Amino acid sequence: MADHAHPAAPEEMHHGEHGHGSMKSYLTGFLLSAVLTAVPFWLVMTGALANPGLTAGIVIACAVVQIVVHSICFLHVDTRSEGGWTLMTFVFTAVIVAITIGGSVWIMYHLNTNMMPMEAVAG
Amino acid sequence: MIAHALDAEAARQAEEITWHLAEKDDHDHGHSGGATLIGFWIYLMSDALIFASIFATFAVVSTGYAGGPTPREIFDLPLVALNTALLLFSSITYGFAMLAMERGRQAGVQLWLAVTGLLGIAFVGVELYEFSHLIAEGATPQRSAFLSGFFTLVATHGLHVTFGIIWIGVMIAQVAQRGLNPDNRRRLMCLSMFWHFLDIIWIGVFTFVYLLGVLR
Numbered sequence: 001m002a003d004h005a006h007p008a009a010p011e012e013m014h015h016g017e018h019g020h021g022s023m024k025s026y027l028t029g030f031l032l033s034a035v036l037t038a039v040p041f042w043l044v045m046t047g048a049l050a051n052p053g054l055t056a057g058i059v060i061a062c063a064v065v066q067i068v069v070h071s072i073c074f075l076h077v078d079t080r081s082e083g084g085w086t087l088m089t090f091v092f093t094a095v096i097v098a099i100t101i102g103g104s105v106w107i108m109y110h111l112n113t114n115m116m117p118m119e120a121v122a123g
Numbered sequence: 124m125i126a127h128a129l130d131a132e133a134a135r136q137a138e139e140i141t142w143h144l145a146e147k148d149d150h151d152h153g154h155s156g157g158a159t160l161i162g163f164w165i166y167l168m169s170d171a172l173i174f175a176s177i178f179a180t181f182a183v184v185s186t187g188y189a190g191g192p193t194p195r196e197i198f199d200l201p202l203v204a205l206n207t208a209l210l211l212f213s214s215i216t217y218g219f220a221m222l223a224m225e226r227g228r229q230a231g232v233q234l235w236l237a238v239t240g241l242l243g244i245a246f247v248g249v250e251l252y253e254f255s256h257l258i259a260e261g262a263t264p265q266r267s268a269f270l271s272g273f274f275t276l277v278a279t280h281g282l283h284v285t286f287g288i289i290w291i292g293v294m295i296a297q298v299a300q301r302g303l304n305p306d307n308r309r310r311l312m313c314l315s316m317f318w319h320f321l322d323i324i325w326i327g328v329f330t331f332v333y334l335l336g337v338l339r
Contacts, residue, residue, distance in 0.1 A: 055338060
């Protein structure tokens with residue numbers, strides 16, 4: 001497969017891989033995104049699941065999968081583009097984003113738990 | 124003095140070698156602006172970090188209602204669903220513009236860019252309508268930490284979309300004047316990344332701000 005594709009690589013890169021994508025990848029991405037958007041909205045708007053925790057879990061899972069779908073189908077992040085640097089910087093950014101958001105929530109949650117509640121101060 | 128010159132020479136060579144490695148896999152960089160594309164990509168990643176810090180701030184203050192309105196009381200999910208659909212459709216229409224560019228169809232590029240721009244304008248219009256309603260109801264950015272965080276996050280995204288729309292308008296004019304030359308192709312590819320990136324940020328917004336806010 002790889003051997004077969006190699007001789008045509010520069011031309012392929014220019015027309016196929018270099019940030020353009022194909023009709024197939026755009027339509028796949030669009031259909032997957034439509035489903036991954038519709039499901040969480042449907043769950044929250046109808047309250048189909050009695051358990052809010054489970055609903056929240058599914059909603060977050062759909063978002064994470066949808067972000068991956070968009071990155072692959074629309075932004076064409078893969079191991080080949082720009083010699084791997086696109087993927088490398090993307091993963092690096094994802095790690096920093098996770099640390100920034102996760103770390104902030106974690107620290108502030110504990111800070112709130114350990115501090116006197118504001119109602120007690122006001123009362 | 125000589126050592127200095129040698130250092131400079133070594134640094135220059137090192138730079139050349141690194142450059143060569145980065146270039147090796149893609150032979151088309153010379154004429155399609157590979158350095159610009161990776162540079163723009165790195166800008167987007169840094170923009171993602173700006174959004175990350177705003178998301179983090181929102182997450183921390185998201186329950187600071189200060190006795191004011193809660194997400195369940197003020198968020199209109201059908202409106203958010205409409206906005207999400209508009210942005211998702213605009214992503215695929217931009218994709219069609221890129222496919223038209225690949226086939227060298229200038230009119231197709233302009234048509235799909237125009238459709239994308241109109242969907243973007245509709246998105247910003249709905250968002251402004253939502254904001255004006257919230258403010259009319261007294262849910263202003265000054266009301267509580269939650270609302271400050273909400274307006275900062277959603278408006279920062281909306282402002283990005285607004286600049287994306289301006290850029291789309293500029294590109295329609297550029298393509299009309301100069302055609303699909305290598306410069307315009309490079310710009311359209313940067314704009315493509317920008318536009319799809321904003322859709323990704325919106326996934327985070329509708330999930331963490333609206334859906335999880337209403338669930339809370």
